[in-house]
Amino acid sequence: MKNIKPKYDIIVAGAGIAGISAAVKAARLGASVLLVEHYGFVGGMSTAGMVSPFMKHKVNDEILVRGIFEDLENEMINRKGMIDNGFYASSFRASAFNLLNDANSTVLLNAQINEVIKEHNNIKAIKVLVKGEEITIEADVFIDTTGDAQLVYLGDFPWVKGDEKTGKLQALTLFFRMAGIDVKTVTEYAKQHKEDFFDWMEYDFDFSKIISIAGFFSFVKRAIAEKKLQEDIQYIFFTTLPDSGEGSFNTSNILGIDGSTSEDLTKAELLGRNQVHQVVKLLQDEVPGFENAILLETAVQVGVRETRRAIGDYIVTGDDIKFAHKFDDAIARGCYGIDIHGQKDEDSRMEHLPEGDYYEIPLRALIVKDAENLLVAGRCISSTREGHSALRIQPTSAATGEACGALAYLAIKQKKKIREINFREVQKLVEENISKKNL
Structure with a gap:
C-alpha cells in the first residue's frame, strides 16, 4: 500500500461517529492518525445503518455535546442534509469525509483487521487485509471504536457481552x-x-x-x-x-x-x-x-445496538445513569436514559432522567483494563448493560471518541503512558463537552 505508512502515532479502528471524532480530534491537535474501516465509506451506524435522528443530548437550553459533534452537524446543515436533529446518511458520509480530510487524518477503507500484535499488554501493531493483501501497521496508541470491541477481542483483553445474568442482547433493527x-x-x-x-x-x-x-x-x-x-x-x-x-x-x-x-x-x-x-x-x-x-x-446494514463491551478501569453502571452521577475525571455528559430493546421473553425498558439533570462519563471508562495503550469509545465503552443502553447513542459516542483522541494525543506529545496523563489536561481539550465545575 503506497500511501499507507508503516507506523502512525495513533490508529483508530472503526469509522463510526466515535471513530471519526477520535481521529479528527487527534489529527487536529497534530498527531499522525490512521482511521481503519471495513466498509468503503465512513459513518458506521449513522450511514450504513441509516440511524437518524440524533437522540436527546440537551438539558433545558444547554447542549451537552458540542465540539466535533457540532462541527459535523454544522457541516450537514450547510449541505442542506440536516433539519432539527434528523439527517440523511449521504450527508453524514460527505460531511465526515470533509472533516477527516481537513484534519489531515489518513483513512483506510475496505480494510479488515485480522490480528492484533502484542508485547505483553502493549499493542505493537495490527495486521490488516486490504483487497487480498495483508499489511502490518504499527502505532503508539490504539483506539477501538469498532462497536464490537474488535481490538479488545483480538488482543485478548477483558470484555463482556449482553445481559450480565442471561447473556441476552438487545434487538436489532433494519432502518x-x-x-x-x-x-x-x-x-x-x-x-x-x-x-x-x-x-x-x-x-x-x-x-x-x-x-x-x-x-x-x-x-x-x-x-x-x-x-x-x-x-x-x-x-x-x-x-x-x-x-x-x-x-x-x-x-x-x-x-x-x-x-x-x-x-x-x-x-x-x-x-x-x-x-x-x-x-x-x-x-x-x-x-x-x-x-x-x-x-x-x-439501510446497507441492519442496525446493531449491543454486542461486546470492554472492561475498563471504570465500569459505568445503571445507577450512574439513573442517579445522574458526576465524576472528577468527567470527559463527557449525557441525559439519555436507560433504553433496552428487549429480546423474546424480556421486557423492553425506557427510563428517563429527571428533567434538567444529566450524568457524566469518567475518563477511566475509556481505558481498557490490563491494556497499556488501548482506549475504547462509542458502543463498546466500559459499562454494564444498563449503562451501555444509555451511552450507546450517537452524540455521547462522539463525545467519548473526542476524549479518546485528546488523551491519545497527550500521551504521544508527552511520551507517556495513557494512565500517566493528568485527566485535567484531557478536560481542557474537551472543555465544550463537560461541566465547567471540573475545570
Missing part, C-alpha cells in the same frame, strides 16, 4: 425510508385515535420541524393475527423531514440474534428485509396517508 407520505393525513389520524399510539406522543404538530409518530397498535395487532406481519414487530415508528413527504422508520424488530457473528448477521439481514417488506405493504394497503407512499431505501 428504512419511505417517500410520498401524506404526513398531514397521518397526523390527523393520530390526533383522532390517540389510543392507538404511545402515550409520550405530542399532538401539537409543527410541520416546519421533525415529527415523530409511533404506535399504530391496532393495525399491527390485526396484521399479526392475519399472519400478514411477523409477530416480533410491536409497533410502527417513524420520523419525518419537513415538507418532504419522507419518513425514516425505526420499526423492524429482529430477535434472537448475536450481532457479533457473521452467521447471525446474515440471518438478521434476511429477517429484517422480510419485515420491512411486510410493514411497507401494511402501510400502503391500510394506513391513511400511505396510499401513494413508496419504499425509497433500506
Whole structure:
C-alpha cells in the first residue's frame, strides 16, 4: 500500500461517529492518525445503518455535546442534509469525509483487521487485509471504536457481552425510508385515535420541524393475527423531514440474534428485509396517508445496538445513569436514559432522567483494563448493560471518541503512558463537552 505508512502515532479502528471524532480530534491537535474501516465509506451506524435522528443530548437550553459533534452537524446543515436533529446518511458520509480530510487524518477503507500484535499488554501493531493483501501497521496508541470491541477481542483483553445474568442482547433493527407520505393525513389520524399510539406522543404538530409518530397498535395487532406481519414487530415508528413527504422508520424488530457473528448477521439481514417488506405493504394497503407512499431505501446494514463491551478501569453502571452521577475525571455528559430493546421473553425498558439533570462519563471508562495503550469509545465503552443502553447513542459516542483522541494525543506529545496523563489536561481539550465545575 503506497500511501499507507508503516507506523502512525495513533490508529483508530472503526469509522463510526466515535471513530471519526477520535481521529479528527487527534489529527487536529497534530498527531499522525490512521482511521481503519471495513466498509468503503465512513459513518458506521449513522450511514450504513441509516440511524437518524440524533437522540436527546440537551438539558433545558444547554447542549451537552458540542465540539466535533457540532462541527459535523454544522457541516450537514450547510449541505442542506440536516433539519432539527434528523439527517440523511449521504450527508453524514460527505460531511465526515470533509472533516477527516481537513484534519489531515489518513483513512483506510475496505480494510479488515485480522490480528492484533502484542508485547505483553502493549499493542505493537495490527495486521490488516486490504483487497487480498495483508499489511502490518504499527502505532503508539490504539483506539477501538469498532462497536464490537474488535481490538479488545483480538488482543485478548477483558470484555463482556449482553445481559450480565442471561447473556441476552438487545434487538436489532433494519432502518428504512419511505417517500410520498401524506404526513398531514397521518397526523390527523393520530390526533383522532390517540389510543392507538404511545402515550409520550405530542399532538401539537409543527410541520416546519421533525415529527415523530409511533404506535399504530391496532393495525399491527390485526396484521399479526392475519399472519400478514411477523409477530416480533410491536409497533410502527417513524420520523419525518419537513415538507418532504419522507419518513425514516425505526420499526423492524429482529430477535434472537448475536450481532457479533457473521452467521447471525446474515440471518438478521434476511429477517429484517422480510419485515420491512411486510410493514411497507401494511402501510400502503391500510394506513391513511400511505396510499401513494413508496419504499425509497433500506439501510446497507441492519442496525446493531449491543454486542461486546470492554472492561475498563471504570465500569459505568445503571445507577450512574439513573442517579445522574458526576465524576472528577468527567470527559463527557449525557441525559439519555436507560433504553433496552428487549429480546423474546424480556421486557423492553425506557427510563428517563429527571428533567434538567444529566450524568457524566469518567475518563477511566475509556481505558481498557490490563491494556497499556488501548482506549475504547462509542458502543463498546466500559459499562454494564444498563449503562451501555444509555451511552450507546450517537452524540455521547462522539463525545467519548473526542476524549479518546485528546488523551491519545497527550500521551504521544508527552511520551507517556495513557494512565500517566493528568485527566485535567484531557478536560481542557474537551472543555465544550463537560461541566465547567471540573475545570
